[in-house]
Structures are given as structure tokens and as C-alpha cells.
Amino acid sequence: xxxxxxxxxxxxxxxxxxxxxxxxxxxxxxxxxxxxxxxxxxxxxxxxxxxxxxxxxxxxxxxxxxxxxxxxxxxxxxxxxxxxxxxxxxxxxxxxxx
Amino acid sequence: xxxxxxxxxxxxxxxxxxxxxxxxxxxxxxxxxxxxxxxxxxxxxxxxxxxxxxxxxxxxxxxxxxxxxxxxxxxxxxxxxxxxxxxxxxxxxxxxxx
DNA sequence: TATTTAACTTTGAAAAACAAAGCACTTTTA
DNA sequence: TAAAAGTGCTTTGTTTTTCAAAGTTAAATA
Numbered sequence: 001x002x003x004x005x006x007x008x009x010x011x012x013x014x015x016x017x018x019x020x021x022x023x024x025x026x027x028x029x030x031x032x033x034x035x036x037x038x039x040x041x042x043x044x045x046x047x048x049x050x051x052x053x054x055x056x057x058x059x060x061x062x063x064x065x066x067x068x069x070x071x072x073x074x075x076x077x078x079x080x081x082x083x084x085x086x087x088x089x090x091x092x093x094x095x096x097x098x
Numbered sequence: 099x100x101x102x103x104x105x106x107x108x109x110x111x112x113x114x115x116x117x118x119x120x121x122x123x124x125x126x127x128x129x130x131x132x133x134x135x136x137x138x139x140x141x142x143x144x145x146x147x148x149x150x151x152x153x154x155x156x157x158x159x160x161x162x163x164x165x166x167x168x169x170x171x172x173x174x175x176x177x178x179x180x181x182x183x184x185x186x187x188x189x190x191x192x193x194x195x196x
Numbered sequence: 197t198a199t200t201t202a203a204c205t206t207t208g209a210a211a212a213a214c215a216a217a218g219c220a221c222t223t224t225t226a
Numbered sequence: 227t228a229a230a231a232g233t234g235c236t237t238t239g240t241t242t243t244t245c246a247a248a249g250t251t252a253a254a255t256a
Contacts (some may be wrong), residue, residue: 003117003136003138004117004120004136004137005113005114005116005117005123005137005198006138008116010113012245013111013112013113014111014243014244015106015108016103016244018103018106018192019101019192020103022102022192022193023102023191028124029246031202032166032204033116033201033202033203036203037221038101038102038248039101039102039103040101040104041245042203042245042246043202043203043204043246043247044205044206044245044246044248045204045205045244045245045246046204047203047204047243048245049244051204053206058176063203063256068200069201069202069253069254070192070252071199071202071203072147072202072203072204072205074208088193091189092099094117094120095123097118112212112213113234116239129233130233130234131211131232131233131234134234139214139231140214140215140216141215141216141217141234141235141236142214142216142217142235142236142237143214143215143234144215144234145236146212146213146214146236148212158247161234166222166223166231167222167223167233168221168222168232168234169234170232170233170234170235
């Protein structure tokens with residue numbers, strides 16, 4: 001029998017990063033503040049998880065404005081989509097034996 | 099929008115515990131050694147994760163014999179089945195927006 | 197000008213993960 | 227029968243991860 005957890009991506013072990021990705025899959029762009037509110041996180045905690053995802057090149061940051069106010073938004077990259085999908089496939093395969 | 103990660107069970111954030119549960123869902127009983135080999139873990143690491151699952155009453159331990167050799171086996175509890183299913187449902191709901 | 201907001205960074209503490217070694221017991225092998 | 231090996235842990239200690247809270251910088255509003 002093959003190791004069923006070998007194909008899971010370590011980056012997605014975190015519920016928060018999983019949540020961010022699942023939001024980004026269905027939202028082309030989302031702001032720091034919206035993420036913060038949706039996931040009910042402190043600034044620092046969210047920022048550090050976003051940083052991990054950015055390092056992995058799974059998300060991209062866009063610094064912009066809404067009117068004249070700064071607004072940072074995030075979007076998923078192709079690599080991120082692929083990695084997330086692969087993770088979900090691995091999860092499903094692991095469980096589909098049900 | 100509702101917090102999409104709120105219904106995920108913290109116990110299943112761990113890939114290893116997720117792996118153990120996914121194995122136990124389809125195997126009525128499985129030995130310590132089989133788990134160890136399937137998941138490619140050290141004794142101590144596996145033991146500690148099994149302990150966490152046992153504390154939560156998601157798995158049960160059975161001390162027995164295979165022939166004349168001692169054999170400890172593990173099985174899933176009803177509570178464990180429920181919790182695992184709830185976690186998978188939460189995961190699916192989080193992602194089904196796809 | 198004082199306060200607030202956005203989006204962080206830094207700091208430090210707590211928790212979790214993990215490998216490696218040790219251990220008690222039994223069984224097998226030389 | 228003495229040594230080696232296997233089972234299933236526990237213990238120890240290190241590394242990694244998570245997280246909250248406070249500090250920071252720049253712009254906006256009151």
C-alpha cells in the first residue's frame with residue numbers, strides 16, 4: 001500500500017492557508033482586510049501566512065488604491081492553482097476509498 | 099460571508115492524523131506496524147499522533163496477539179467517524195464553491 | 197493637528213512536530 | 227542458552243510552526 005499522505009502539500013497543512021486559497025480560487029482579487037474579516041485573524045497572523053504563500057509563489061500581491069486610499073489585494077497564481085488542485089486531488093484520493 | 103475554516107477540526111490539521119483516520123475508515127483494524135510502514139513514520143512520532151487521536155476518543159486500542167506475538171491494533175470509534183466526516187464535509191463545503 | 201486606518205514587521209511566547217534513544221517484554225536465532 | 231531482533235511504546239531534547247500583541251509608516255479624515 002502506498003503512503004497516502006505523501007502527496008499532500010505541507011503548505012496546505014495550515015487551515016488558514018487552506019482558507020486563503022479556497023477564497024482566492026473563487027475571487028479574482030481580494031483585499032487584506034476582507035481576508036482578515038472572513039478568516040477572523042489578527043493582522044500579524046494573516047500577514048505571515050500570506051507571506052508563506054507568496055514565498056511559494058502561490059499568490060501575488062497588488063498594491064493599489066481604492067479611490068485615494070491604499071489597498072493591497074491578493075490573487076492566486078497559476079502555480080498556486082495547480083498546487084492547490086494537486087493537494088485537493090491527493091486529499092480526495094486518500095479518502096475516496098470510502 | 100461566513101468564515102470558511104471555522105468548521106474544520108483542529109485535530110485534523112495534521113497530515114499524519116488525517117492519514118491515520120483515512121486508513122482506519124476503510125480498515126476495521128490495523129496494527130501499529132502497518133500504520134508505521136504505510137505512513138513512513140518513526141515509532142515515537144506515530145505513537146504520539148495515535149495518542150492524540152485516542153485522547154479525543156476518535157480511535158480505540160486493542161492489545162492482542164498474532165499467533166504468539168503481541169500485536170496492538172487500532173480501530174476508529176463512532177465519534178471518530180462522525181468527527182472525520184464532519185471535517186470532510188467542512189472541507190468540501192469550503193471548496194465546493196469551485 | 198490629532199486620530200484613525202491600512203498593511204504590515206518585529207518580538208516573544210506557546211504549542212506542535214519530530215527524531216533518536218532508551219526500555220520492558222517476548223521471541224527467534226545462533 | 228546466550229545473543230539478537232521485534233513490538234510498542236516513553237522520554238528527552240531540538241526544531242519548526244503558530245499566534246497575539248505591540249510597534250511602524252504613510253496616508254486620510256475629523
